[in-house]
Amino acid sequence: MSNRCCWTGAGSRLNHMSWADGLAFCALVHRFFPEGFEYCTLDPYDRRANFEKAFKTAETLADCPRLLDVDDLMRMQEPDWKCVYTYIQEFYRCLVVKGLVKTKKKMP
Numbered sequence: 001m002s003n004r005c006c007w008t009g010a011g012s013r014l015n016h017m018s019w020a021d022g023l024a025f026c027a028l029v030h031r032f033f034p035e036g037f038e039y040c041t042l043d044p045y046d047r048r049a050n051f052e053k054a055f056k057t058a059e060t061l062a063d064c065p066r067l068l069d070v071d072d073l074m075r076m077q078e079p080d081w082k083c084v085y086t087y088i089q090e091f092y093r094c095l096v097v098k099g100l101v102k103t104k105k106k107m108p
Contacts, residue, residue, distance in 0.1 A: 018078070019078070019079050020047070020076070020078045020079060021044045021050060022047050022049075022050025022051040022054055025050070025051065025054035025087075026039060026050055026053055026054045027039065028054070028091065029057050029061075030057075032061075032062070032095060032100055036057035036060075037053055037057060047073070048070060048074055051068075051070045051073055052070055055070070058094070062091065062094040062098060063098070064091050065090065067087050067090055068087050
């Protein structure tokens with residue numbers, strides 16, 4: 001079974017996925033670190049486990065700090081978009097540092 005079995009194409013749909021159940025965070029992390037966990041085993045109703053899985057994997061494999069607190073996320077129906085955006089920016093920065101994504105070279 002493919003590591004991407006359950007979310008193939010989710011990368012292009014992340015804007016439409018709910019960040020509230022943690023699956024969008026997991027899909028984002030899994031896209032770069034499929035060895036980190038089996039996406040197909042995630043339960044959309046186990047929000048806490050999904051947040052923990054995404055943030056722990058990103059912290060371990062991408063050296064991405066846990067900017068979002070799982071307990072805070074559990075108290076919200078939907079995470080604040082500014083917090084989500086900030087986390088995604090930091091995750092991207094960590095991927096750049098690890099050489100996993102390329103950036104455009106700055107012109108002199």
